[in-house]
Amino acid sequence: MISSGAPAALINMIFLDGKKLSEKILDELKIEISGIKKQLRLAVVVVGENVIVRKFIEQKKKTATAVGIDIRIYPFVEKITTDELRQKIADIVHEKKNTGVIIQLPLPEHLNPQYILNSVTPEKDVDVLSARSLGNFVVGRNKILPPVVGAIKEFFEEYKIDYKNKYIVVVGAGNLVGRPVALWLLQEKATFSVLRSSTPNPAEFLRKADIIISGVGKSKFITGDMVKEGVVIIDAGTSESEGQMVGDVDCVSISGKAFYITPVPGGIGPLTVAMLFRNLVTISRLRSN
Amino acid sequence: MISSGAPAALINMIFLDGKKLSEKILDELKIEISGIKKQLRLAVVVVGENVIVRKFIEQKKKTATAVGIDIRIYPFVEKITTDELRQKIADIVHEKKNTGVIIQLPLPEHLNPQYILNSVTPEKDVDVLSARSLGNFVVGRNKILPPVVGAIKEFFEEYKIDYKNKYIVVVGAGNLVGRPVALWLLQEKATFSVLRSSTPNPAEFLRKADIIISGVGKSKFITGDMVKEGVVIIDAGTSESEGQMVGDVDCVSISGKAFYITPVPGGIGPLTVAMLFRNLVTISRLRSN
Numbered sequence: 090m091i092s093s094g095a096p097a098a099l100i101n102m103i104f105l106d107g108k109k110l111s112e113k114i115l116d117e118l119k120i121e122i123s124g125i126k127k128q129l130r131l132a133v134v135v136v137g138e139n140v141i142v143r144k145f146i147e148q149k150k151k152t153a154t155a156v157g158i159d160i161r162i163y164p165f166v167e168k169i170t171t172d173e174l175r176q177k178i179a180d181i182v183h184e185k186k187n188t189g190v191i192i193q194l195p196l197p198e199h200l201n202p203q204y205i206l207n208s209v210t211p212e213k214d215v216d217v218l219s220a221r222s223l224g225n226f227v228v229g230r231n232k233i234l235p236p237v238v239g240a241i242k243e244f245f246e247e248y249k250i251d252y253k254n255k256y257i258v259v260v261g262a263g264n265l266v267g268r269p270v271a272l273w274l275l276q277e278k279a280t281f282s283v284l285r286s287s288t289p290n291p292a293e294f295l296r297k298a299d300i301i302i303s304g305v306g307k308s309k310f311i312t313g314d315m316v317k318e319g320v321v322i323i324d325a326g327t328s329e330s331e332g333q334m335v336g337d338v339d340c341v342s343i344s345g346k347a348f349y350i351t352p353v354p355g356g357i358g359p360l361t362v363a364m365l366f367r368n369l370v371t372i373s374r375l376r377s378n
Numbered sequence: 379m380i381s382s383g384a385p386a387a388l389i390n391m392i393f394l395d396g397k398k399l400s401e402k403i404l405d406e407l408k409i410e411i412s413g414i415k416k417q418l419r420l421a422v423v424v425v426g427e428n429v430i431v432r433k434f435i436e437q438k439k440k441t442a443t444a445v446g447i448d449i450r451i452y453p454f455v456e457k458i459t460t461d462e463l464r465q466k467i468a469d470i471v472h473e474k475k476n477t478g479v480i481i482q483l484p485l486p487e488h489l490n491p492q493y494i495l496n497s498v499t500p501e502k503d504v505d506v507l508s509a510r511s512l513g514n515f516v517v518g519r520n521k522i523l524p525p526v527v528g529a530i531k532e533f534f535e536e537y538k539i540d541y542k543n544k545y546i547v548v549v550g551a552g553n554l555v556g557r558p559v560a561l562w563l564l565q566e567k568a569t570f571s572v573l574r575s576s577t578p579n580p581a582e583f584l585r586k587a588d589i590i591i592s593g594v595g596k597s598k599f600i601t602g603d604m605v606k607e608g609v610v611i612i613d614a615g616t617s618e619s620e621g622q623m624v625g626d627v628d629c630v631s632i633s634g635k636a637f638y639i640t641p642v643p644g645g646i647g648p649l650t651v652a653m654l655f656r657n658l659v660t661i662s663r664l665r666s667n
C-alpha cells in the first residue's frame with residue numbers, strides 16, 4: 090500500500106450512474122406495465138408532516154406517474170396511536186386496489202416502527218421490511234429483494250463487478266441499508282464485516298475492503314485515507330449538510346483512490362426507488378399467476 | 379504480536395465448562411417445571427435412520443427425562459415426500475399435547491430442509507428455525523433465542539466476558555450456528571465478520587479477533603498460529619474424527635494462546651440442549667399467560 094503522502098498514480102474514478110441505470114429500468118417497467126390490464130397502485134402510508142418525507146414522496150409520485158403506476162397517499166395525523174395506525178394499515182393492505190403498501194419512514198418518535206411495519210403482509214410488502222418478509226428473505230424464500238439490495242445487485246451486474254469473491258465491509262446496520270445488505274450477504278456466501286458507529290477503528294477494516302457498502306448517514310464519514318486503492322464504494326448513506334443531500338463518503342479526498350463510487354445524489358437513491366416499483370410489478374405478476 | 383517461534387509466556391487456558399453450566403440450568407428448569415401443572419412435551423420429528431441422529435435423540439431423551447419433560451418421537455420413513463411430511467408436521471404442531479416441535483436435522487437429501495422447517499409455527503418453534511421465527515428474531519421480536527445463541531450468551535454472562543465492545547469473527551454461516559449467531563450480532567450492535575469456507579485468508583481475520591465463534595464442522599480448522607493471544611473461542615463445530623466427536627479447533631496448538639475455549643464435547647453442545655428445553659418452558663409459560 091502507498092502511504093497517503095507518497096506520490097501515486099491516481100485512479101480514474103468512475104461514478105456509477107444511478108440515475109441513468111434507473112431510467113433504463115423504469116423504461117423497461119413502463120413497457121411491462123402497459124401490457125398489464127389491471128391498474129397497479131402503490132399505497133403510501135404517511136404519518137405527520139416533514140420536509141424530508143415530503144421530498145421522498147414527491148420523488149415516488151413523479152416516478153410512479155412516469156411508468157404508469159397509480160400512487161395513493163394515506164395521510165395520518167402525527168399523534169395517531171400505534172393501535173389505531175395498525176388498524177388503518179390493515180384496511181389499506183386489505184384494499185384490493187392497492188397492489189403494494191409502504192410505510193414512509195421515518196415515523197414519529199412515539200410509534201414503534203417495526204411493529205407498524207409488521208402490519209404489512211408479505212404479499213404486499215414491496216419494501217421487504219416486515220418481520221415475515223425478512224424471515225422469508227433470510228431463508229432465501231422471498232420473491233422480491235429489499236429495494237436497496239436490488240439496487241446494489243443491479244449496479245454490480247451492470248458494471249460487471251464480481252462481489253462474490255471479494256471482501257465486503259458494511260458500514261452501519263440500520264433497517265434500510267445495513268441490515269438488509271448483511272442478510273443478503275449471509276445468503277450470498279460472501280466474506281463480510283459489519284461495522285457500527287461504536288466500532289473503535291473503522292479504518293482498519295475499510296482499508297482491507299474490496300467493496301464498501303455504507304449506510305450510516307454521516308457526512309464525510311469515509312475519507313480517502315481510510316480506503317485502499319481500487320476500492321468499489323456503494324454510498325447508500327443520506328444526510329443533510331448545508332441544505333444539500335449528501336452521502337457518507339468524502340468525495341474530494343476519496344478521488345483518485347476509489348475505482349467505482351456511487352454518488353449522492355444520483356447514485357443508489359434513484360435506483361432504489363426504481364427497484365421499489367419493480368417489486369410492485371413483480372408481486373402483481375406473482376399474484377395473477 | 380509474538381511470532382509462533384519466539385519464547386512466550388503461555389496463557390493459562392480456561393475450558394468453559396458447558397456440562398456443568400448446563401446442569402445448573404437444568405436443575406433450575408426442573409424446579410420450575412415441577413411448579414407447572416400441565417405436562418410439557420417436546421415432539422421430535424425424525425426422518426430415516428442414522429447413527430448421529432440417534433445419538434442426538436438419545437441425548438435429548440435423557441435430558442428431558444431428567445427435568446420432567448415428556449418427549450415424543452415421530453418417526454417417518456426415509457423416502458417420505460416433502461408434501462406428505464409437511465402435512466404430518468402440521469398435525470403434530472396442531473396437537474395440543476405437544477408444547478414444542480423440532481425437526482431433527484440433518485434430513486435426507488431429497489427433502490428441502492428450510493421448507494420442512496417452515497411448517498413449524500413460531501408458537502411451537504423451540505429451535506427458532508422457521509422463516510417466521512427467524513423474521514421475528516431479526517427484528518428483535520421473538521420471545522426466545524435460537525438455542526445456540528442462548529448457549530453462547532449464557533457462557534458470556536457466566537464467565538463475565540464482555541462481547542459487546544469486542545471484535546467477533548463468526549466462522550461459517552450455516553443454519554444451526556453461523557446464521558443465527560450473525561443475526562444475533564446484527565441486533566447486538568457488535569462489530570463482526572463472517573467467514574466462509576471460500577474465504578481465501580481466514581487467518582487474517584482470526585488473528586485480529588477478540589472472540590471467535592466457529593461452526594464449520596471441520597476438524598482442526600482453527601490452529602494456534604491463526605489466533606491472537608488471549609482470544610476467547612466458542613467452538614460450536616461438530617464433526618467426526620476417528621470415531622470421536624470433535625470441534626473446529628485444534629486444541630493442542632491453541633493451548634497457551636486462547637484465554638477461554640469451549641471444548642468439544644462438553645462445551646456448547648450440552649448447553650445448547652439445555653437452552654432448547656428452557657425455550658420449551660418459556661413458550662409454555664407465555665402461552666398460559
